[in-house]
Amino acid sequence: MPCHEFEDLILDYCEGAASPADGALLESHIAVCGGCRARLAMQQELDLRLSKSFPRPALSPAFAARLAARMEQQRHAPRLLWLPRILDGIGYLSLASAAGCLIQQLPHPGTWIGLAALAASAAFCLWETGKALRAAYGHR
């Protein structure tokens, strides 16, 4: 096996990701190859430097308390709760009046298609409203 094929194996070995068989293969190779031995030593040194350079950072002890305070603040924040309801109401009234207009012309065969489209829109609106209400009040 030529030396360039050991390049990735050297990196795996340093990262502890080489299989025992691959590890043994590399060890037997570096016993006779000075170039790969030097490459392995260099990568091991780099790995050590990187490990020391990036110790695990820790959150400040006040993190949880700060988050709890922000959540509490958001719970009590004034919200325009009435606005979406009014907009929803206007939407439903528009759908109902459109349905009324179509029903008046019922003998016409095309009106069934219009009514079906309106029913689908109404179902979708109801579903979206339900989702919005669950999101708004789910935590209470």
Next chain:
Amino acid sequence: MDGVSGNQAFERLLDEYRDKVFRLACSLLGDEAAAEDAAQEIFLKVWKALPSFRGESSVSTWIYAIARNTCLTRRRVAADRRTFSLDEANAAEIPSHDPTAASNTDLRAAIGRLPAKYARVLVLFYLEDRSYQQVALALDLPMGTVKTYLHRAKKELALLLAAQTTRKENAIPCPAMNSKI
């Protein structure tokens, strides 16, 4: 989900993911204070959206997606406010919590010159206790890609560090020449 069970579920998620999310934010934002601030925003978003979470993806995938999007938005906003040079922007990827920062200036400068995607994987790999799996999950990359990026990063890093050493050696003034001048 009622209010009490919703809050309990959130507490469990917070316990399990706050450190992981914080480390991801560190690797993406490069600064502990900014990462902690981002982690606050991320968990507020999780808390608000938890009642509508429908389990279409796993919880970890969902939380990491929120975390990545929040950090990337913050980076864009920060980039809009300041004019970064390319080197500075890459250097900003590196967390600044290194206690031996002065002795690692060369290493940090070399990491700052790597392509951002390699630097991100490299930093997160060491922050995450050398776990390919955790890096793959956090960055939403296949494990094979993580390994490839990591190996390329290390090979490039070795070359950059070697070049830096050579430059320094060449820059050492020769006492014999100085005495002649």
